Amino acid sequence: MKPSLSIVKIGGNIIENEKELARFMILFSQIEGHKILVHGGGKKATSMAEKMGIKTTMVKGRRITDRKSLEVAVMIYGGLVNKSIVATLQALSCNAIGLSGADAGIIEAVKRPVESVDFGFVGDIVSVHTKALLNFVQTGLVPVFCALSHDGKGQLLNTNADTIASELAIALSEEYTTTLYYCFEKPGVLSDVASDNSVISHINKQTYYSLLKEQTIADGMLPKLENCFYALDHSVHKVCIGNMQMLLPHSTTYTTLTL
């Protein structure tokens, strides 16, 4: 039997709230067995950019990563947020190592091709090189990834943290039984967006298609679920969506996704 590996992704809302982040890190440090953390950077980068007089450009509601915005992302995600998390986890006896996708050449991406919108320095992952990463995990290190990749030609690229988490899980599923945790502010996938008591406890591919048909799932959740089923279709064992409570050993209130 393959050993198990937990890949946990936390979103911007947890990172922005110091107390929530501290609470999260205690829970994360207590997860048994091999584990990896993936974090976004959220609004910290936007507020830092503002302080530095850098304007955030939006096209069709989506943020454009120009050269200056990329610099801010590298400073905040790769520097401040990543290293602060690592130092805190170290204090919790969790042997964390902070990584961008450029480190040890682990996450290779291409700059997103310009079609109707030029997103700038945004990366679409093309491959995950697992050799060094497997070595880290096997020797008891806990990789902490920020949302950056590189193109192998010297360019860092801003990369969606959800995708980094799922691509890492997929790449490591040959060696490990992987569980992917998407940790956000809601207790799970809700059948009624207005009620936190409406967590759907289990979704498989069949019920997923029914939910799509019924249009009961919130808009923002759709790409997340698509990403989850993509991971499951590519050998990831299980995906869990919920708030940080789901990391507690006996927690039951969250959504589990399987094929």
Add this chain to the structure above:
Amino acid sequence: MKPSLSIVKIGGNIIENEKELARFMILFSQIEGHKILVHGGGKKATSMAEKMGIKTTMVKGRRITDRKSLEVAVMIYGGLVNKSIVATLQALSCNAIGLSGADAGIIEAVKRPVESVDFGFVGDIVSVHTKALLNFVQTGLVPVFCALSHDGKGQLLNTNADTIASELAIALSEEYTTTLYYCFEKPGVLSDVASDNSVISHINKQTYYSLLKEQTIADGMLPKLENCFYALDHSVHKVCIGNMQMLLPHSTTYTTLTL
């Protein structure tokens, strides 16, 4: 015989000049065998702090690292500078991995005790934990350290890059024959500060004491040399001081220090 390991430290002057840094990285990537890079951050942090409206406090001519300045150091040294170097080295087929001293718990320090001056969040190294680091080097990774350590209790600390380089070299000298390169803008230790043609090609402990007596060495060089002989006294094989040309295989114009 122990395998050899080169530890190269580059100063702020190289980092601030994009062309110089690019040239340096080509030379560094061509060093044969195991290697480690240590970089400072220099004036980039100061200019970033200015942009963000953070005042740099100086006491008795020395910079104080308050909480805000530390944040800037973590963003710039640990984020922007470190990850940019890593991405560039990756493009040069050098399998770099960016690290702070908190990552994998490698460099543990204590916040400098307050005596006549409170330097703030500045770390004095107490120990180097080599287990993970040896594994990285042995598996062909090239660690790139920024000038940050941690106290093991969750606090990151600004730490002198020269000292990080020498402490890493000392800690790894049990397993490797270590050469420590201090790479700066001058071609070596000069017997006449006004002339770049006055490089002293070799200094041992005896000639070092003579030079101290004669007061021929520039003030700024004294703590550097003290640090070098400390490293040599603690099993480091050789220390070289010069500009980046010294990394060329057949270079001769630089200062070599041995016991």
